Amino acid sequence: MTDFFKDIPQISYKGPDSTSDFAYRHYNPDEILDGKRMEDHLRFAVAWWHSFAWPGGDPFGGQTLERPWFGDTMELAKLKADVAFELFAILGQPYFCFHDLDIRPEGKDFAESTKNFEEIVDYIGQKMDSAKTKLLWGTANLFTHRRFMSGAATNPDPEVFAYSAATVKTCIDATHKLGGENYVLWGGREGYETLLNTDLKRERDQAGRFLQMVVEYKHKIGFDGTILVEPKPQEPSKHQYDFDVATVYGFLKDYGLEDEVKMNIEQGHAILAGHSFEHELALAASLGILGSIDMNRNDYQSGWDTDQFPNSVPEVALAYYEILKDGGFTTGGTNFDAKIRRQSLDPEDLVLAHVGAMDVCARGLKAAHAMLEDGGLENARAARYSGWDSVSLLEGSLDDCYDHVMSKGINPEPRSGAQERLENYVNRFV
Ligand code: XLS
Numbered sequence: 001m002t003d004f005f006k007d008i009p010q011i012s013y014k015g016p017d018s019t020s021d022f023a024y025r026h027y028n029p030d031e032i033l034d035g036k037r038m039e040d041h042l043r044f045a046v047a048w049w050h051s052f053a054w055p056g057g058d059p060f061g062g063q064t065l066e067r068p069w070f071g072d073t074m075e076l077a078k079l080k081a082d083v084a085f086e087l088f089a090i091l092g093q094p095y096f097c098f099h100d101l102d103i104r105p106e107g108k109d110f111a112e113s114t115k116n117f118e119e120i121v122d123y124i125g126q127k128m129d130s131a132k133t134k135l136l137w138g139t140a141n142l143f144t145h146r147r148f149m150s151g152a153a154t155n156p157d158p159e160v161f162a163y164s165a166a167t168v169k170t171c172i173d174a175t176h177k178l179g180g181e182n183y184v185l186w187g188g189r190e191g192y193e194t195l196l197n198t199d200l201k202r203e204r205d206q207a208g209r210f211l212q213m214v215v216e217y218k219h220k221i222g223f224d225g226t227i228l229v230e231p232k233p234q235e236p237s238k239h240q241y242d243f244d245v246a247t248v249y250g251f252l253k254d255y256g257l258e259d260e261v262k263m264n265i266e267q268g269h270a271i272l273a274g275h276s277f278e279h280e281l282a283l284a285a286s287l288g289i290l291g292s293i294d295m296n297r298n299d300y301q302s303g304w305d306t307d308q309f310p311n312s313v314p315e316v317a318l319a320y321y322e323i324l325k326d327g328g329f330t331t332g333g334t335n336f337d338a339k340i341r342r343q344s345l346d347p348e349d350l351v352l353a354h355v356g357a358m359d360v361c362a363r364g365l366k367a368a369h370a371m372l373e374d375g376g377l378e379n380a381r382a383a384r385y386s387g388w389d390s391v392s393l394l395e396g397s398l399d400d401c402y403d404h405v406m407s408k409g410i411n412p413e414p415r416s417g418a419q420e421r422l423e424n425y426v427n428r429f430v
């Protein structure tokens, strides 16, 4: 045991009337919704990078958080892992997620970085043997080091492509070894700064081949987790190739990957792309590629990817509504790709950020489940489209539509979309 979280109790469900800061008021892991435990619906994960590797900097100032494990040695990386598993235990968290760079010190070259990584992966594997927490997904950090400044898969330098592919191989191996249920690719540098020096077509083809290699490797080693792409329109690059769900779907189709790859959809990224979170989720569900979520919001005033923990039940409810309607998570889950604010210095701030977010998600899930059970939205939607039940226009032609209108003297009357009524309906549940 480290003493980082000393005096912080294990968090448990105390019910909505509890006034304790250190209690779940709504997240009750064993509560059954639709025949499934709440924990198994939500599948929460702690993000290693924001919770343990982020120093608290912003564009105008450096580190604010002091952590005894900050530094570049293997001993400190192990201390970080010890503290991480203590947080997982305090929260009762079923999952975590990591990038290679979050868990190991950077070595002097690829071989040393890989050696460090494999050693710490084994260390984490041992900790997992006696913990309940499992790996939701692993990923490679192909954006922080200066070698990736012009992209990873989309770099003009083939040696960076190779370095990135080699890194991803080690990260899939680690994810497989730790029993991870998904593998994520987010292309932070897979975009450009200026078109003046960029060959769009070539870069997109490189990214397509890279993703094919990932899928080929997954099958080669028998990794049966889901490969997930995480869309984001910009930041750090402009015009990222994985802009949003629709863009990524077109990309997957082009490279024959639409049955192999699903989406990890982040709330904040959806907002950056000019969408709502539920739009991205509903679209992915309709395309059969909804995989997992990063449940972190942006500051709506600043317009940046501020990675804040969720705190709006109505928003979260609409997101889980789409997820439940799609049948719920299979290998995916709810990752808190979220960081505390840079003034939140205390260990308990990290705990309470997760506690609050988990309660918000639990309330959202319960509201979503109740709306689905009640069926009000689905009935209204079915009624709105019910005219289609008695016609077969889609099998016909323009001529058939012409004959239909002429022969029946059709003159369509507009009908109300009833938006306010449906908004009022949703507000009954949240
Ligand atoms: C950054 C992304 C990143 C991915 C994992 O904006 O959200 O954290 O989730 O690389």
Ligand code: NI
Binding pocket: 266, 268, 269, 305, 307, 337
């Ligand atoms: Ni993000």
Ligand code: NI
Binding pocket: 230, 266, 294, 337
């Ligand atoms: Ni993310």
